[in-house]
Amino acid sequence: xxxxxxxxxxxxxxxxxxxxxxxxxxxxxxxxxxxxxxxxxxxxxxxxxxxxxxxxxxxxxxxxxxxxxxxxxxxxxxxxxxxxxxxxxxxxxxxxxxxxxxxxxxxxxxxxxxxxxxxxxxxxxxxxxxxxxxxxxxxxxxxxxxxxxxxxxxxxxxxxxxxxxxxxxxxxxxxxxxxxxxxxxxxxxxxxxxxxxxxxxxxxxxxxxxxxxxxxxxxxxxxxxxxxxxxxxxxxxxxxxxxxxxxxxxxxxxxxxxxxxxxxxxxxxxxxxxxxxxxxxxxxxxxxxxxxxxxxxxxxxxxxxxxxxxxxxxxxxxxxxxxx
Amino acid sequence: xxxxxxxxxxxxxxxxxxxxxxxxxxxxxxxxxxxxxxxxxxxxxxxxxxxxxxxxxxxxxxxxxxxxxxxxxxxxxxxxxxxxxxxxxxxxxxxxxxxxxxxxxxxxxxxxxxxxxxxxxxxxxxxxxxxxxxxxxxxxxxxxxxxxxxxxxxxxxxxxxxxxxxxxxxxxxxxxxxxxxxxxxxxxxxxxxxxxxxxxxxxxxxxxxxxxxxxxxxxxxxxxxxxxxxxxxxxxxxxxxxxxxxxxxxxxxxxxxxxxxxxxxxxxxxxxxxxxxxxxxx
Numbered sequence: 001x002x003x004x005x006x007x008x009x010x011x012x013x014x015x016x017x018x019x020x021x022x023x024x025x026x027x028x029x030x031x032x033x034x035x036x037x038x039x040x041x042x043x044x045x046x047x048x049x050x051x052x053x054x055x056x057x058x059x060x061x062x063x064x065x066x067x068x069x070x071x072x073x074x075x076x077x078x079x080x081x082x083x084x085x086x087x088x089x090x091x092x093x094x095x096x097x098x099x100x101x102x103x104x105x106x107x108x109x110x111x112x113x114x115x116x117x118x119x120x121x122x123x124x125x126x127x128x129x130x131x132x133x134x135x136x137x138x139x140x141x142x143x144x145x146x147x148x149x150x151x152x153x154x155x156x157x158x159x160x161x162x163x164x165x166x167x168x169x170x171x172x173x174x175x176x177x178x179x180x181x182x183x184x185x186x187x188x189x190x191x192x193x194x195x196x197x198x199x200x201x202x203x204x205x206x207x208x209x210x211x212x213x214x215x216x217x218x219x220x221x222x223x224x225x226x227x228x229x230x231x232x233x234x235x236x237x238x239x240x241x242x243x244x245x246x247x248x249x250x251x252x253x254x255x256x257x258x259x260x261x262x263x264x265x266x267x268x269x270x271x272x273x274x275x276x277x278x279x280x281x282x283x284x285x286x287x288x289x290x291x292x293x294x295x296x297x298x299x300x301x302x303x304x305x306x307x308x309x310x311x312x313x314x315x316x317x318x319x320x321x322x323x324x
Numbered sequence: 325x326x327x328x329x330x331x332x333x334x335x336x337x338x339x340x341x342x343x344x345x346x347x348x349x350x351x352x353x354x355x356x357x358x359x360x361x362x363x364x365x366x367x368x369x370x371x372x373x374x375x376x377x378x379x380x381x382x383x384x385x386x387x388x389x390x391x392x393x394x395x396x397x398x399x400x401x402x403x404x405x406x407x408x409x410x411x412x413x414x415x416x417x418x419x420x421x422x423x424x425x426x427x428x429x430x431x432x433x434x435x436x437x438x439x440x441x442x443x444x445x446x447x448x449x450x451x452x453x454x455x456x457x458x459x460x461x462x463x464x465x466x467x468x469x470x471x472x473x474x475x476x477x478x479x480x481x482x483x484x485x486x487x488x489x490x491x492x493x494x495x496x497x498x499x500x501x502x503x504x505x506x507x508x509x510x511x512x513x514x515x516x517x518x519x520x521x522x523x524x525x526x527x528x529x530x531x532x533x534x535x536x537x538x539x540x541x542x543x544x545x546x547x548x549x550x551x552x553x554x555x556x557x558x559x560x561x562x563x564x565x566x567x568x569x570x571x572x573x574x575x576x577x578x579x580x581x582x583x584x585x586x587x588x589x590x591x592x593x594x595x596x597x598x599x600x601x602x603x604x605x606x
Contacts, residue, residue, distance in 0.1 A: 035425045042420025049473020057450030124337045135345035141583040143533025145551040146576035150355045255535045293445045
């Protein structure tokens, strides 16, 4: 936490409108003539990319979302028809939206819970914990396509998961082949990658000053109570970061779905981005797909704002305490 | 200073961690086991978690397959180009943000951070049309060239590190009559080298397993990178026919091993940066 805390301060001092403070620190050579020209020279590659690959496409995409275009005939303006159709005439889209949001929310919630638990035990000073750390992290470095191919076998009706469940006397569902279980199959698969966020949470735990924990113990607090009242609040910024990034990533899920089910069975696992991909690159409905992309953008923004707004209720920043 | 754990507490931690690691590692063992299976086992769908057969020939067959070797080569080209662009240009731009004074700098930096919030799907279609009009479809150019404009996250990361380098280094170099380009190349780059390695690792891992980009842009089999080629092995098998799962898992291992290697060798660089990346949402 200390390292991140220092970094946070650094960024605040120079990122926002307060960037004057960092510039002041640079006065000695910052005041040199031609500095402004040099700044623009050095950032020019990014600026060119920003104009050509971000802002240009962004505006063009917005424009296209109000048009019908199959990329062969010239585009034709249709006003808000694409957006109206999305919400009234495209049952797959509405269903995909619900599926995507529940996938993102469930995989993030369960993922965070699991990573906090795993990190809690990985922090214990026991022999062999670096080996455990490697084993936990290993699945996260396996590329998506390899993991998707593997999980097609793991989640097949007679596959690994049902074999393991069978040992416990549970008869598992057909996972990817059953529209009632397919979403849970993907959520289970996402939990396999819990190592990535576990490492971040573990780094957070290890950054907590020992003195805080020790003084709580001296005051008579028990292990679980120290975790609940000291560790967890100090971890909340790390958890917050993982929730935001996890939600944004979850809402953009594409590869697993495209490779493992193609959105099936019966569109039960269709999510926004695979649906968008089909519309754009299979059916060449560029205008319609663009409208879908903007709706996705809006959903991501809304969820992010929601999480940011709620953060004051549950995220604890040490620096805020010092201020008051 | 750390409290010593009692034996019961240690045993409990071992049991829980052991069970958790076992659960997480089982699918990986399953992957190894399938990759070593005979064609007969594939046909019968009789895979076991712990390998019972050891058909190492599966590996030789896949590694000796010119199509697969072509996929590997395409992936190497893609990663090399992406790393070159990303490392060089992000470090160049980061230097601009870290060292020069301009009225617009704060605003430009906020925009840079803001672009990270834009989902790629929004710009995906116009970019496709742009590269199509340039005649770049079915080549790795649309996948490699954008890296030569720098990446927002990498620029942010490198700028954070460059800000910690004392300005006296710059002053000394400039006093000696060095130019800013020399200063960047000879003084700053060597000092931020660990972060450059981390940027290279991130760029590698993103591009090595990248699926959606190649899926959109590459149509010829001989230009497929390995990730797309691995997907193609099941996509092409006829409905009802059993895909060659053993070769598919060997290819998946081929896709996985470089990642394990890179993260194994570079974990200390990645670990340091992962902690630093918490800065972003502070």
